[in-house]
Amino acid sequence: MTTASVTGFFSERSIRRARLGSGLVIFIFVLMHLSNHAIGLISVSAADKAARVFMAIWRNPLGTAIFYSSVLVHIALVLRAIYVRRSLVMPKGEMAQIVLGLMIPLLLMDHVIGTRIAHELYGYVDDYETVVSTLWIRAPANGLRQGLGVIAVWIHGCIGLHFWLRYRPWYPDFAPLLLALAILVPVLSLLGFVEMGRTLADPSYQQAVANSPYKATVNSHFASNPEVRREVAEIRALLYGAFSLSLLTVVVARARRKLKERLDQVAVHYPGGEVIRVPRGFSVLEASRLGGLPHYSVCGGKGQCSTCRVQILGDYEGLPTPDKMERTTLRRINAGADVRLACQLRPDRDLAVAPLLVPAVEAALPANSQETSPGREREIAVLFVDIRHFTTLTETRLPFDVVFLLNRYFAIIGKAVEQAGGRLDKFIGDGAMALFGLNTAPEQACRQALTAAAAIVAEIEKLAAELAEELALPLRIAIGIHTGPAVVGTMGYGRVRSMTAIGDTVNVASRLESAAKEFEAAIVISEPVANLSGADLSGIESREINVRGRALPLKVYVIPREKAAAPHEGKD
Incomplete structure (x- = not known):
């Protein structure tokens, strides 16, 4: 039976999506609002004209309903997340987001009351002239508070x-641009506010504002009427009280739960001898964080990765059964029956666990942190290339001559891979591995790999002709190309880290490179590469080979040296 945390309208996944959707609506509103402020760098009137478009979108019944319902939903779900979280020990980024989120209503509530609510209830004219004059001239302390709220x-x-975009394959390429925009938008907004404030502080402009009888009459009535001031004070007290009461309710509920849980705890034992006692209902990951033990959790404890997995030492059959999400993740990595996800396992008795991915001796990964470039499964094409009979070719050559040959050879491979749009992964002795499709579709990745392979064969032919008299054997290479899913991420130790790929796809590509040597061919590609690339392989021999770890033979295409130097164009 699937647990309620996985399926249904109020499932954890649905709740996360609601929080994300409401947050995106609010972010779009804020982005448009701050951009409108930035237009104040041109003039106050330009900002007011732009504000008409902004208000036409957000001050109609539909826009109002969407925005304010998003605000209420977002606040409610944030408070729920604070309550549900068993431990407040968390990465700094998550802590900053929560603290800032709780500050926002306190910083901006007066602004909402003095603009939108005053406009709707009392006809207050909340244009830029009025609002900026108030915040810049009559109440600069409120203006400073408003600036802090914007930030x-x-x-x-x-x-x-x-947090939402960081694992998207395209995000690293656009991150610098997005960072520049993230800095520019609030800076330009605040500069626009300052420029409008300086303009409105000019006596001649103040006189022009005073000559607007309707706005002056309405706003003066709002500011001086005791009854209106009393009603606004009641609204302010109601909103601040509601928010404070909601926050206090969460704090009291957490305290009550913590007091109750102190009487009902379980002990989690770790291989290093550490014993962490946590209330029943805490996850193993929360126990690790509470005890300050390093524990990987790339997805942030949502059960969407397996990096937090632990092995249960002892009886594992009596533990709570995994829900559908955890079962899916464990099945995907072919985990044993004694392996569980630390973020999902909430033990109801004492147990001993051994984290399976532990940064044991690396001080670079402190407790409660997350890897900056974790593994992510992607559909890629992998190319392996190696020199045939390398030992025989170099056994009579001087070491420096071998280095010269290898550097010429590596330069050819690197240039061909980069020009085709791939990424040179690593050099392994006289071999090399390249990845294609990190930022493109699998079809394009396969075509790029074939283009790179053709260029490598053509350039190696030229190098072989150049060194023909110096080498005991002709210079020949073997290339294998395969496509499929692989885990791509930053791997290594200490400073020796780099982006690479692991998985069955990589192993098969390496096996195809070996097959190319066995068949005395230049290139061997798998059937999936041929199909996805749409390459013209008429006249190319096909075979079926056995690949270690695979139950069924794999169909491959064997491309001889004579036909390998020209790329096999795919179909559009």
Whole structure:
């Protein structure tokens, strides 16, 4: 039976999507609002004209309903997330987002009351002339508070967007541009506010504002009428009270739960001898964080990765059964029956665990942190290339001559791979591995790999002719290309880290490179590469080979040296 946390309208996944959707609506509103402020660098009247478009979108019944319902939903779900979180020990980014999120209502509530609510209830004219004059001239302390609110809401939104987008394959390429925009938008907004304030502080402009009888009459009535001031004070007290009461309710509920849980705890034992006692209902990951033990959790404890997995030492059959999400993740990595996800396992008795991915001796990964470039499964094409009979070719050559040959050879491979749009992964002795499709579709990746392979064969032919008299054997290479899913991420130790790929796809590509040597061919590609690339392989021999770890033979195409130097164009 699937647990309620996985399926249904109020499932954890649905709740996360609601929080994300409401946050995106608020972020779009804030982005448009701050951009409108930035137009104040041109003039106050230009900002007011732009504000008409902004209000036409957000001050109609539909826009109002969407925005304010998003605000209420977002606040409610944030408070729920604070309550549900068993431990407040968390990465700094998550802590900053929560703290800023709680500050935003306190910083901006007066602004909402003095603009939108006053406009709707009392006809208050809340244009830029009025609002900026109030914040810049009559109440500069409120203006400073408003500026802090702008910074808080913008940083909060940007952190949320970063958490949402950080594992998208295209995000690293656009991150510098997005960072520049994240800095420019609030800076230009605040500069626009300052420029409008300086303009409105000019006596001649103040006189022009005073000559607007309707606005002066309405706003003067709002500011001086005791009854209106009393009603506004009641609204302010109601809103601040509601928010404070909601926050206090969460704090009291957490305290009550913590007091109750102190009487009902379980002990989690770790291989290093550490014993962490946590209330029943805490996850193993929360126990690790509470105890300050390093523990990988790339997805942030949502059960969407397997990096937090642990092995249960002892009886594992009596533990709570995994829900559908955890079962799916464990099945995907072919985990044993004694392996569980630390973020999902909430033990109801004492147990001993051994984290399977532990940064044991690396001080670079402190407790409660997350890898900056974790593994992510992608559909890629992998190319392996190696020199045939390398030992025989170099056994009579001087070491420096061998280095010269290898550097010429590596330069050919690197140039061909980069020009085709791939990424040179690593050199392994006289071999090399290249990845294609990190930022493109699998079809394009396969075509790029074939283009690179053809260029490598053509350039190696030229190098072989150049060194023909110096080498005991002709210079020949073997290339294998395969496509499929692989885990791509930053791997290594200490400073020796780099982006690479692992998985069955990589192993098969390496096996195809060996097959090319066995068949005395230049290139061997798998059937999936041929199909996805749409390459013209008429007249090319096909074979079926056995690949270690695979139950069924794999169909491959064997491309001889004579036909390998020209790329096999794919179909559009």
